[in-house]
Amino acid sequence: AVVRQPANTTSCYRTKVAILGAGVAGITAAQALSNASITDFLVVDRNNYIGGRVAHTSFGSDQNGSSYTVELGANWIQGLGSPGGPENPIWTLGKKYKLDNTFSDYDSLLTYDEAGANDYSEILDAFDTAYDIAEDEAGRILTENLQDTNTRVGFSLAGWKPRKDMHAQAVEWWSWDWETSYSPDDSSFEFGIAGSNLTFNQFSDENNLVWDQRGFNAFVIGEASEFLTQNDSRLLLETVVTSISYSQQGVVVDLEGGGCIEADHAVCTFSLGVLQNEVVDFQPPLPRWKAEAIELFQMGTYTKIFLQFNETFWDPDTQFFLYADPDTRGYYPVWQSLSAPGFLESSNIIFATVVGSESYRIEQQPDEQTKAECLAVLSAMFPDIDIPDPIAFLYPRWSQEEWAFGSYSNWPPGMTLEKHQNLRANVDRLWFAGEANSAEYFGFLHGAWFEGQEVGMRIASLLGNNITSRGNATSGYMTRYEVLHGTTDLWEYNAANGWPTSSFVVNDAS
Numbered sequence: 061a062v063v064r065q066p067a068n069t070t071s072c073y074r075t076k077v078a079i080l081g082a083g084v085a086g087i088t089a090a091q092a093l094s095n096a097s098i099t100d101f102l103v104v105d106r107n108n109y110i111g112g113r114v115a116h117t118s119f120g121s122d123q124n125g126s127s128y129t130v131e132l133g134a135n136w137i138q139g140l141g142s143p144g145g146p147e148n149p150i151w152t153l154g155k156k157y158k159l160d161n162t163f164s165d166y167d168s169l170l171t172y173d174e175a176g177a178n179d180y181s182e183i184l185d186a187f188d189t190a191y192d193i194a195e196d197e198a199g200r201i202l203t204e205n206l207q208d209t210n211t212r213v214g215f216s217l218a219g220w221k222p223r224k225d226m227h228a229q230a231v232e233w234w235s236w237d238w239e240t241s242y243s244p245d246d247s248s249f250e251f252g253i254a255g256s257n258l259t260f261n262q263f264s265d266e267n268n269l270v271w272d273q274r275g276f277n278a279f280v281i282g283e284a285s286e287f288l289t290q291n292d293s294r295l296l297l298e299t300v301v302t303s304i305s306y307s308q309q310g311v312v313v314d315l316e317g318g319g320c321i322e323a324d325h326a327v328c329t330f331s332l333g334v335l336q337n338e339v340v341d342f343q344p345p346l347p348r349w350k351a352e353a354i355e356l357f358q359m360g361t362y363t364k365i366f367l368q369f370n371e372t373f374w375d376p377d378t379q380f381f382l383y384a385d386p387d388t389r390g391y392y393p394v395w396q397s398l399s400a401p402g403f404l405e406s407s408n409i410i411f412a413t414v415v416g417s418e419s420y421r422i423e424q425q426p427d428e429q430t431k432a433e434c435l436a437v438l439s440a441m442f443p444d445i446d447i448p449d450p451i452a453f454l455y456p457r458w459s460q461e462e463w464a465f466g467s468y469s470n471w472p473p474g475m476t477l478e479k480h481q482n483l484r485a486n487v488d489r490l491w492f493a494g495e496a497n498s499a500e501y502f503g504f505l506h507g508a509w510f511e512g513q514e515v516g517m518r519i520a521s522l523l524g525n526n527i528t529s530r531g532n533a534t535s536g537y538m539t540r541y542e543v544l545h546g547t548t549d550l551w552e553y554n555a556a557n558g559w560p561t562s563s564f565v566v567n568d569a570s
C-alpha cells in the first residue's frame with residue numbers, strides 16, 4: 061500500500077508513524093502519539109543525541125580543570141508565564157527538570173562605542189516609545205486586514221529613524237535583530253510584532269537564560285524518557301534520511317546506507333534550512349503551493365562566539381555590554397557575561413553574538429581571524445585595559461550544518477497567514493512540524509513544542525486512537541491553500557492605475 065516497494069524489504073522497518081527528527085518537535089509528536097496509546101512509531105535523527113537545535117558543547121575549564129557546558133543553540137526560555145495566565149510549556153518543563161536558569165536582565169546593560177564607554181541609553185527609551193506606537197499600528201493591520209509592510213516602514217512611520225547614527229543602529233539591533241536574526245527591513249511588520257506579543261505579552265516579558273551543566277536538552281531527553289525505554293529500538297540515532305516518497309496510502313523513507321522505513325504516516329521535522337537546501341529528495345516533488353511557502357519563509361543565522369579569559373576584566377555585576385561600531389551595523393554588537401551573578405560565576409566567560417550577514421562572514425573565515433576581530437572590539441570598548449589573550453575560544457557555524465542550515469526562522473514581508481499555513485499543511489500522508497511551522501511562535505522552542513504535539517494529535521485522530529474531541533482544530537488533515545490570490549485583478553492593470561501597456565507585450569520579433 062505504499063508508493064514504492066523498497067528493493068530489499070528485509071532491510072526495511074515497518075511502522076505506523078515515522079517521525080523524522082529527534083528535536084523538540086519530533087519528541088513532542090512522538091509523545092502525543094504515545095499519549096494516545098499509539099506505540100508503533102520510529103524516531104529517526106542523523107545526530108547522536110536527542111534535542112536537535114538544543115545543542116551544547118564543552119568549553120574552557122574551571123578551577124579544577126573540568127570544562128564548562130555552553131549552549132550553541134537555544135539558550136533562553138522566552139516568555140515564562142504570569143499568574144492566572146497561560147504558561148510557556150518550555151518553562152513548565154524547565155521547572156519539571158529543575159534546569160539551572162537565571163533571569164536575563166536587559167536593564168543590566170552598559171553601552172559602548174569605538175571610544176570606550178559611552179552612555180547612550182536614552183536612545184533605548186526613544187526606541188521603546190516608537191515601538192509602542194508601531195505595535196498599535198501592526199495590530200490595526202491585522203484586525204482590519206490591511207496590507208502588511210516591512211518593519212522598517214512600520215518603525216519609520218512610528219517615528220523611529222536611526223539613519224546613520226551608529227548608536228541608534230546599535231540600539232535597533234539590540235531591540236530587533238538580536239531576537240529575530242534579521243533586520244527590520246527584512247521582517248514582516250504585522251507578523252513580527254504579533255509574534256513578539258504572543259510570546260512576551262501572552263506569557264510574560266521575562267527571558268531566563270539556561271546555564272544547566274547537563275545541557276538545556278536535559279528537558280527534551282527527560283520527556284523522551286517518559287515514553288522511550290533505555291536503548292529503545294524505536295529510536296534510530298545516527299541515521300540519515302536521504303529521500304521521502306509519499307502518497308495518500310503511506311510513506312517510504314530511504315536511509316543513507318540502503319535501509320528504509322515504510323510507514324502509514326511520516327512527520328518531517330527537519331528545519332526550514334534543510335528543506336530549502338534540498339538535502340532530502342521528495343518523491344513526487346513537493347507541490348508548488350508547498351514549495352513556495354518553504355522558499356519564502358526565512359531561515360536566519362544566530363552565532364554565539366564564546367571567549368574565556370583568565371580574569372573578568374569587564375564589570376563583573378553587569379550582564380550585557382552593547383557595542384556600536386562606527387562603520388558596520390551589527391559588528392560584534394552584544395557581549396553577554398556568563399561570569400555575572402547567577403550564571404557561571406567566576407567562569408571569566410563572555411560571549412558575543414552576531415546574526416545574518418555578519419554570521420555568514422565569520423563562518424567563512426578562520427577562528428583566528430574572528431578572535432582577532434573580537435579582541436580589537438574589546439580593546440575599543442575597554443581602552444584602559446590591556447586585553448589578555450583568551451584561554452578558550454569557540455563558535456559554531458550554523459548555516460553550514462547539514463542538519464540545520466541556519467538557526468531559526470523569521471517571518472518575511474509578503475507572507476500571509478494562508479501562505480504560512482501551506483508551510484504547516486500535510487501533503488498526502490507526509491506531515492510537517494517544527495519551529496518554523498508555528499504561526500504564533502516561529503523561531504522559539506515553544507513553537508516547535510506546540511507544532512510537534514499538534515501533528516502527533518492529528519495523526520492519532522486519523523489512526524482512530526483514543527481521541528475524544530473529534531472535529532476540533534487539532535484532528536484530521538490540515539487546511540491548505542492551493543491558490544493564493546493577490547489583490548489586483550487583471551483588468552485593474554490599466555491606464556487609470558498607471559499601467560496602460562499590456563504586461564505581456566512582445567515587440568521584439570527576433
Ligand SMILES: Cc1cc2nc3c(=O)[nH]c(=O)nc-3n(C[C@H](O)[C@H](O)[C@H](O)COP(=O)(O)OP(=O)(O)OC[C@H]3O[C@@H](n4cnc5c(N)ncnc54)[C@H](O)[C@@H]3O)c2cc1C
Nearest residue numbers: 081083084085106112113133134135136301467494495505
Ligand atoms: C543559535 C540558536 C539560538 C536559539 N535560541 C533560542 C532561544 O534562546 N530560545 C528559544 O526558544 N529558541 C531558540 N532557538 C530556536 C530553537 O532552538 C528551535 O526553535 C528548536 O530547537 C527547533 O526544534 P525543531 O524540533 O523544530 O527542529 P530541530 O531541533 O532542528 O530538529 C530537527 C532534527 O532533524 C534532524 N535532521 C535534519 N536533517 C536530517 C536528515 N536528513 N536525516 C535525519 N535527521 C535529520 C536534525 O538532526 C534535528 O535533530 C535557537 C536556535 C539556535 C540555532
